[in-house]
Every structure is written in C-alpha cells, then in structure tokens.
Amino acid sequence: MEFEPFMFPLSFITYCTLSSWIFNTNFSSFLQLHKPTSMKAACRILWLTLIVLFAEISTASVDRKTYIIHMDDAKVLELKSFYKQPQEWYEEILQLSRTTSADIDHEELPPELLYTYENTMTGFSAKLTTEQYQLLTEIDGVLHAAPDEIRSLQTTYSPDFLGLELDQTGLWNENSLQQRASDVIIGFVDTGIWPEHISFSDTGLSPIPSRWKGTCVEGTNFSVTNCNRKLIGAKFFFKGYEAAYGRINDTIESRSARDSRGHGTHTASTAAGNAVSGASLFGMAKGIARGISFTSRIAAYKACWEGNCANSDILAAIDHAVADGVDVLSLSLVGDATPYYKDSAMVASLGATQKGVFxxxxxxxxGPFASTVGNVAPWVMTVAASSLDRGFLGQVKLSNGKIFRGSSIYSSNQKKTKQLPLVYKETAGGKRVTEYCLPESLSPSLVKGKVVLCMRGINDKTEKGLVVKSAGGAGxxxxxxPSYGEELVADPHVLPATLLGVSAAKAIxxxxxxxxxxxxxxxxxxTTYGARSPMVAAFSSRGPSLVDPYIIKPDITAPGINILAAWPPVSSITHLSSDKRRAEFNILSGTSMSCPHVSGIAALIKSVHQNWSPAAIKSAIMTSAYTHDNRGHLISDLSVSNSTQYVTPFEFGSGHVNPDKALDPGLVYDITGEDYLNYLCSINYTNAQVTLLARREYNCPSDEGKATFQAGDLNYPSFAVLFYAVKGGKTSYTYKRTVTNVGKAKISYKILIDEPKGVRVSVVPKVLKFKELGEKQSYKVSFTRSGAKTTDNKSLSSFGSLIWVGGEYSVRSPIAVTWQ
Known part of the structure; x- marks a missing residue:
C-alpha cells in the first residue's frame, strides 16, 4: 500500500523533514516515499549525516545567549500542511545538538526554546551557544538570526488640556462615547498592571466584545478573577529576561501580569483608565482622573521586569496581542537605533500594522541632542513629549531679595522653609562630583541644617534629595x-526641594x-495653571533619524510632563527603598507618558472610523496637529532659555496632537503593506532584508535594474528631502502623493506653501476637486535647490510646510530639507 506519513512517530518524520530542508532536497517528493523500509533507510542515512554536522559543536562553550531567529514563512506554511504546529519542528532542530556530541566526557548545555512567533513575525527565540547559533544560520529556511537585546522604559488634567470635554460634539460625545469606544481594545506592552485599581473598574461597561480571543493568565499574586469587563486580558512574558538576568525574585516583582513598578499601570490608565473623582498626589493636580479613551478595554502584556525589556519577550507580547484581537498597541519603551531588518520590534510592528493594528x-x-529619536519605522507612530499649562510651584527667595520660580511636589505640611545658608560644590563636600549630589559625595559637617545646590543629571532627582537628607541637609x-534648559519636571521630593531652570541656576x-x-x-x-504651553520637553528625543533620514521623526508630540495617572498602592512613588510613601496616583514625566495619550486618541478615532487603516488614523492625527502655543506663538523648546527658540519638525514632528480635529481631518494619506515594502526597496534594502520584514520571499520591483519607487514617494503625511551639498549632486526631486476625501462629499482644496529656506516648492495641480466621499486625488510636489550651494555645513536643515485648505479643513504636512 502507499506510505502514510502519520503512521510513524512525529519526531521521526520531523527529523526527515528537517534533513530535507538542510540539504535543499525536494520537500514534497521526500514525503512521497512508498515503502516504510525506504523511509527508514532514507532517515537513517540523513540522521548519520546530521551526526557528523553537529559533532562539530561538541566542544561548544557553556556560555549561552538568547537569539531571535526569523524563519521563511513559506517554508513554515509548507510544514504546517503536514503538522499542526511549527513549534514541534523548532524543538527538534534545537535538540539535535544535545545528542550528537562526539566527546562523551563533555557535557554541553542543550539549546532551549523560549518562544515561537506566528502572527507578526515567523520564527522563534532560543538560548544557544555560539556554535549552535552558527549552525542554525546555515539551515535552509532561516532568514536571519541575531542576539536578543534589551530595551528600556521611557519614563488627569491632560484630557482637558487636549480639548476633550463631555459635550454633544467631538470625540467625547457623551451620548455615544461608551457604545463607540467600548468596542475598541488597547494593548499595552509594559510592566503589567495593578488590576484592583479603581481606574480599572468596569462599572457601566457592557459585556466584553465577542471577537476578543485573549485570556487572563494566572501567576504570582494574579488570578483569572482579577480581570473584568475593563481589564479583559493579562499575560506575562519573562523567558528572555530570565535568560539574560536569571530567575525573577518573586519577593521583589510578581512573576505574573501584576505591576509592582507602576509604569504599566500609569500608562494604561493614561490611555484608557475609567473616570475617578478626586484623584491627586498629596492633594496636587486634584480633579477627575480619566483616560483619553476611558471606556475602551485594556489588555496588559507584561514584558518588562525591573525596568528592562528583552526583545524576545516584547516580540512574544506583540505576537499574542495581535492574535488576541487588540485594535491599538501602545509601547512606552525604546531601544538602540538599528536598521529595520535588525530591529525585531519594528519587524513585529510591521506585521501588526499589516493586520490592522495601530x-x-x-x-x-x-534629548535635547540631535538624532537620538528611536522607534522610527514609517509604519509606527513615534511620539515626542511636551508640557501642559499646569505646574507645581516651588519658589526660591534669596537673602538679596531675588525670587525664582521652580517646580516641586513636596508633600509635607511645611509650606515654607526658613532662610538657611546655601552650600555648593566645595562648601558642601570635597569630592569632584559634589555638585551632582551623588551618594556619599556630601560632607555632613558642611551641609547639616543648610540648603544644598545640586546640579541635575547623572542620578535621579529624588535620589539627590535623599543624599542631601541623609547628610543632614535641610533643603x-x-x-x-544647559542641556535641560527651562524644563521644570516636578518630583515628590523627600525633603523641601524645588527644581529651577538654567537661567535661574546661572544667576544663583x-x-x-x-x-x-x-x-x-x-x-x-x-498646583498652578496658565503657564505658556505646550513646549517641547528637553528630554524628548530629536531627529533627524540616523536609521532612516527619508522620514521625519518624531511624528507628533503630546503631553508628557507632570502627568497624573494611576499607581500601584504598594509601590514607592520614587522607587527609593527608604521612601515608604504610597499613593493611588502618581505624577510622572517622559515620552512614556506622551505615547499612551496618542494611543488613546487613536482608539477614539478607530471607534468612529472603524474601517480606517492604521496609516489613515496616523495621517489624521498628524495633518490635524497644531503648531502654536496658548500665547499664539510658535511652539518653543524647553531645552533653551530663549523662549523665541521655536521647535522644528525634528523636535515635534507635525506638531501637537489635536484630538477633535483628528476626528474629522478632511483628507487622509493612506499606505498599504506593499507600499512599505516598496519603500524599503527604495532605501536600498536588499531582497533578503525586505524578505525578512515581509515574512515571505520578496523581490524588489525594478525597471532594467533600477528601482521603480523613490523613497520620497511613500504616501507619508510629511516630506523629508535630502540634498547632497557636493558639486554635481541632484538639484531637484519630484514626489507623488495621493489623498482620500473623508470630509465632505463635494469640496475643493487649494494649496498653500511655506517654502524652506534655499528650496523652491511647486505643486501640480494647485487645486484638488472632490465630488464624493472616499474619492482619491493625486498630486506631485517638486523640491528644487534655489541659487548657489546653500552652505558648507553638511548638517544644515531648513523647514517649511505644505497645506491643503478647503472649507473648514486645513490639512498640513511639514517639510524638512537636509543638506548632507
């Protein structure tokens, strides 16, 4: 009779399957052997050959690292036609090295499978020796393998500041908000969540959307009953972290989705926390704490432990989130800048975007240093941070009568200190770093009962206060x-303290x-209100991107300074072990805080425009952003003391997020998954590199060997133009854009152009006429160097904008021109 593959043990068939891949034999014909004896003989021969190959790793080092292995999706799909899960094949290939050592006296650490990835990336992660890793890279079907890397976290009145109000119009339409937004699910890849917090109450929420496929996974101090109609999913991923740092200490951090750090609880409540009256930190910022999309559902994916997030864990979290059915993914973390095909988080994010997830x-x-921006792929929204008009005044008065306004969250009943002697540097201690108030740098005999001047930087601001207090200082x-300029970040200090800007520092x-x-x-x-705002935070990372200069990054800015949100009641508000103060809400600053604001806005837009793609939602947020502050001036940069130093697109992208305008942007720039792949080809990625991101075999389109797609042709809502400041360099570029009418059926748009210095900009046609909703119109824009060579400074950039104006709509795209 004919051979039936599944009559034999699964591991036996898998060995033969693996062998056929290694030697590039025809996979299909190999499984069509007709006699069991032929199958056994073939497998025996192939197995002996494998022994010879793997014997070379018998003296492998006992040191192992975690590697992320990207597999050819087509080959895995072929495997799936015979087996249910590729994990079985992954396990077999990894275990081969364990049993083929030529030296019986040498005990080699076996490879260890950590995760398999199927939804946003095809492949797996594993702990391997160097030799095992090298052998894996030679197997047919392996596209790329790279060591795991660690990312770091980037650490309410803000809805009011954003113009969100419970009225009859706009995104917070009270009558229909719950019905609309409660069907949108936001996933957070972070430090987990504190499920009992009142911000995650499910009061008033309807049943969980039937399409939801996620679960709540039990772990240390976390059970299925911790989830509800608000927190509908909770999972945790730790294998990559433990591979790098060892087993998690359950007495310090729960080995579950429970958040003991606070970061994940804070970000989740910022985006989607339920309304809580009377929220504050020690009575400051008091009011109703409410997430941006406060009726949306939350799914928490814990992939960060003690502030560190392994890429392998992040990938697993993203993969599960997409499979579970999230609509929006929010990741308040960043890693080193690297090409997209080497950045596993960007690879997975492309997979998520292609499946409709924002x-x-x-x-x-x-910041404030140039070219520090991370997470710059065109398929993700990259969020900068800026200020609110709310502050927390801590004022300094000198004995000479001079007064300086600063920022502080000091929780004592003491509202004012006495006039006390000031000490600084050599008058506070004899060490070289005394001015930074590092541990053990101050002399108790010099600072006791005095106010110590401490420079910001190196260690945490609240730790500096602890150093001063421990040495006997009174304030x-x-x-x-200079790097931090006039940025005033408030902190809950352990002693009377305040932060002053650089101009006050110089004067004092x-x-x-x-x-x-x-x-x-x-x-x-x-708490005070009315400060000039928004202003871009000094700490906020800046462009231009070193990885991809053809895209303006960041994309947008949002509130990220002094943000009040939920906090685990067991966690210190400063993370100082000696600080026993606890609170249900905390005030934090960072792009970690700005990111969930945009995630929440995206959820609200998704709830209204359910058929919009992630690119369309992103376009709506970017083209509707505003660029002027509450004084009517262009938005300024807090990193400089001169308030007339206005920011550029390299600091705040398209501008400050404007939620209500983003709901109805008039026009959107849409992008398909294929467009992103063509774009990668245009920036000189090889077929192999694009294949890795595409998760399938991909050949870049070409015309007689030349690319058919310019980098500037990606239908992005902004324009990055590069001129080379050398003789003979290209002097003109023409790019194409296509907009979709999502505003009014019959409407015309006229072009307004603010030309960057040294460049002429022309648009054809100058008028776009639409007859119906959903209609698409295309235009071409040309950028031409004007006059002679602009500068000898190769890093010079100039900026402008292109605006389509029609009726009530103003659809703005920033322009950044750089001479290299």
Whole structure:
C-alpha cells in the first residue's frame, strides 16, 4: 500500500523533514516515499549525516545567549500542511545538538526554546551557544538570526488640556462615547498592571466584545478573577529576561501580569483608565482622573521586569496581542537605533500594522541632542513629549531679595522653609562630583541644617534629595544644566526641594560666588495653571533619524510632563527603598507618558472610523496637529532659555496632537503593506532584508535594474528631502502623493506653501476637486535647490510646510530639507 506519513512517530518524520530542508532536497517528493523500509533507510542515512554536522559543536562553550531567529514563512506554511504546529519542528532542530556530541566526557548545555512567533513575525527565540547559533544560520529556511537585546522604559488634567470635554460634539460625545469606544481594545506592552485599581473598574461597561480571543493568565499574586469587563486580558512574558538576568525574585516583582513598578499601570490608565473623582498626589493636580479613551478595554502584556525589556519577550507580547484581537498597541519603551531588518520590534510592528493594528511608540528620553529619536519605522507612530499649562510651584527667595520660580511636589505640611545658608560644590563636600549630589559625595559637617545646590543629571532627582537628607541637609535646590534648559519636571521630593531652570541656576551660582553668606528659603504653592504651553520637553528625543533620514521623526508630540495617572498602592512613588510613601496616583514625566495619550486618541478615532487603516488614523492625527502655543506663538523648546527658540519638525514632528480635529481631518494619506515594502526597496534594502520584514520571499520591483519607487514617494503625511551639498549632486526631486476625501462629499482644496529656506516648492495641480466621499486625488510636489550651494555645513536643515485648505479643513504636512 502507499506510505502514510502519520503512521510513524512525529519526531521521526520531523527529523526527515528537517534533513530535507538542510540539504535543499525536494520537500514534497521526500514525503512521497512508498515503502516504510525506504523511509527508514532514507532517515537513517540523513540522521548519520546530521551526526557528523553537529559533532562539530561538541566542544561548544557553556556560555549561552538568547537569539531571535526569523524563519521563511513559506517554508513554515509548507510544514504546517503536514503538522499542526511549527513549534514541534523548532524543538527538534534545537535538540539535535544535545545528542550528537562526539566527546562523551563533555557535557554541553542543550539549546532551549523560549518562544515561537506566528502572527507578526515567523520564527522563534532560543538560548544557544555560539556554535549552535552558527549552525542554525546555515539551515535552509532561516532568514536571519541575531542576539536578543534589551530595551528600556521611557519614563488627569491632560484630557482637558487636549480639548476633550463631555459635550454633544467631538470625540467625547457623551451620548455615544461608551457604545463607540467600548468596542475598541488597547494593548499595552509594559510592566503589567495593578488590576484592583479603581481606574480599572468596569462599572457601566457592557459585556466584553465577542471577537476578543485573549485570556487572563494566572501567576504570582494574579488570578483569572482579577480581570473584568475593563481589564479583559493579562499575560506575562519573562523567558528572555530570565535568560539574560536569571530567575525573577518573586519577593521583589510578581512573576505574573501584576505591576509592582507602576509604569504599566500609569500608562494604561493614561490611555484608557475609567473616570475617578478626586484623584491627586498629596492633594496636587486634584480633579477627575480619566483616560483619553476611558471606556475602551485594556489588555496588559507584561514584558518588562525591573525596568528592562528583552526583545524576545516584547516580540512574544506583540505576537499574542495581535492574535488576541487588540485594535491599538501602545509601547512606552525604546531601544538602540538599528536598521529595520535588525530591529525585531519594528519587524513585529510591521506585521501588526499589516493586520490592522495601530502601533504607537515613545520617541525616547535622550534629548535635547540631535538624532537620538528611536522607534522610527514609517509604519509606527513615534511620539515626542511636551508640557501642559499646569505646574507645581516651588519658589526660591534669596537673602538679596531675588525670587525664582521652580517646580516641586513636596508633600509635607511645611509650606515654607526658613532662610538657611546655601552650600555648593566645595562648601558642601570635597569630592569632584559634589555638585551632582551623588551618594556619599556630601560632607555632613558642611551641609547639616543648610540648603544644598545640586546640579541635575547623572542620578535621579529624588535620589539627590535623599543624599542631601541623609547628610543632614535641610533643603535642596536642583539646578538645570544647559542641556535641560527651562524644563521644570516636578518630583515628590523627600525633603523641601524645588527644581529651577538654567537661567535661574546661572544667576544663583553667580550670586553665591559674590556672597558666600547668601541664604535661601523655599516656599511651596501647590498646583498652578496658565503657564505658556505646550513646549517641547528637553528630554524628548530629536531627529533627524540616523536609521532612516527619508522620514521625519518624531511624528507628533503630546503631553508628557507632570502627568497624573494611576499607581500601584504598594509601590514607592520614587522607587527609593527608604521612601515608604504610597499613593493611588502618581505624577510622572517622559515620552512614556506622551505615547499612551496618542494611543488613546487613536482608539477614539478607530471607534468612529472603524474601517480606517492604521496609516489613515496616523495621517489624521498628524495633518490635524497644531503648531502654536496658548500665547499664539510658535511652539518653543524647553531645552533653551530663549523662549523665541521655536521647535522644528525634528523636535515635534507635525506638531501637537489635536484630538477633535483628528476626528474629522478632511483628507487622509493612506499606505498599504506593499507600499512599505516598496519603500524599503527604495532605501536600498536588499531582497533578503525586505524578505525578512515581509515574512515571505520578496523581490524588489525594478525597471532594467533600477528601482521603480523613490523613497520620497511613500504616501507619508510629511516630506523629508535630502540634498547632497557636493558639486554635481541632484538639484531637484519630484514626489507623488495621493489623498482620500473623508470630509465632505463635494469640496475643493487649494494649496498653500511655506517654502524652506534655499528650496523652491511647486505643486501640480494647485487645486484638488472632490465630488464624493472616499474619492482619491493625486498630486506631485517638486523640491528644487534655489541659487548657489546653500552652505558648507553638511548638517544644515531648513523647514517649511505644505497645506491643503478647503472649507473648514486645513490639512498640513511639514517639510524638512537636509543638506548632507
């Protein structure tokens, strides 16, 4: 009779299947052997050959690392036609090296499978020796293998600041908000969640959407009953972290989705926390704490432990989130800048986007330095951070009568200190780093009962206060360095303390140089409103991108300074072990805080425009952004003391997010998955590199060997133009864009252009006329260098904008021109 493959043990067939892949034999014909004896003989021969191959790794080092292995999706699909799960094949290939050692006296650590990825990336992660890794890379079907990497976290009144109100119009339409947004599910890849927090109450919510496929996974201090109609999913991923750092200590951090750090609880409630009246931190920022999309459902995917997030764990979290059915993914974390095909998080994010999931990332907290922005792929939303008009006033008065306004969240009943002597650097201690108030840098005999000046930087601001307090100091005045400019981030200090901007720092140090007997007092006035805002945070990472200069990044800015949101009641509000203060809400700053604002806005837009693609939602948010502050001036940069230093698209992308306008943007720029792949070809990625991102064999389209797609032709809502400042360099580029009418059926748009310095911009046609909703119109825009060579500075950039104006709509795209 004819051979039936499943009459034999699964492992036996898998060995033969693996062998056929290694030697590039015809997979289908190999399984069509007619006699069992032929099958056995073939497998025996192939198995002996494998022994010879794997014997080479018998002296492998006992040291192992975690690797992420990207597999050819087509081959895995072929495998699936015979077996239910590719995991069985992955396990077999990894175990081969365990049993083929030529040296019986040598005991080699076996490879260990950590995760398999199927939804947003095809492949697996495993702990391997160097030799095992090298052998795997030679197997047919392996597209790419790379060591695991660690990412870091980027660490309410803000809805009011954003113009969200419970009225009859706009995104927070009270009559239909619950019905619309409660069907949208936001996934958070973070430190987990504190499920009992009142912000995650399911009061008033309808049953869980029937399409939801996720679950709540039990673990340390976490059970299925911790989930409800608000928190509908909770999973945790730790194998990559433990492979790098060892087993998680359950007494410090729960080995479950429970959040003991606070970061994940804070970000989840920012985007989708339920309304909580009377929320505050020690009475400050008091009001109703409400997430941006406060009726949306939450799914928590814990992939970060003790502030570190392994890429292998992040990939597993994204893969599960997409399979579970999230609509939006929010990731407040960042890693090193690297090409997309080497960045597993960007690979998985492309897979998520292609399946209709909107993905937002924080831009990073490495500002104000140029080219520090992370998470720059065109298929993700990259979010910068900016200020609110709310502050927490901590005021300094010197004995010479000079007064300086700063920022502080000091929780004592003491509203004012006495006038106390000021000490700084050599008058506070004899060590070289005394001015930064590092541990053991201060002399108790010099600082006892005095106010210590401490420079910002190196260690955490609240730790500096603890250092001062431990040395006997009575107060602390934190001083910004030039890099931090006038950025005033509030912290819950452990002693009377406030933060001052760089101009005040310079003045106070000058006064102290001239008057050694200078004294100071610190007064605390609580919450204040009306500050000039928004202003881009000094810490917010900046462009241009080193990985991909053909896209403007970040994309957008959103509130990220002094954000009040939910907090685990068991976690210290400062993460200082000696700080026993606890609270249900905490005030934090970072692009970690700005990212969930945009995630929540995306969820609201998705609830209204259910058929919009992630690219269309992203376009709506970007083209509707505003660029002026509450004083009517262009938005400024907090990293500089000059308030007329306006930001550029490399600091805030298209501008500050404007939720209600994003709901009805007029026009959108849409992008397909195939467009992204063509774009990768245009920036000189090889077929193999694009194949890795495509998860299938991909050949870049070409015309007689030349690319058919320009980088500038990606239908992105902004324009990045590169000119090379060399003789003979290209002097003109023409790019194409296509917009879709989502505003009014019959409408015309006229073009307005603000030309960047040194460049002429022309658009054809100058008028777009639409007859119906959903109609698409295309235009071409040309950028031409004007006059002679603009500059000898190869890093010079100039900026402008292109705006389509029609009726009530203004659809704006920033332009960034860079000479290299």
């Amino acid at each position: 993905v937002s990332f924080s831009a990073g907290n490495s 602390m005045i934190l001083l910004n360095t 140090k000058g006064y102290l140089t001239r008057d050694k007997n200078l004294t100071a007092s610190i007064s605390f006035y609580g």
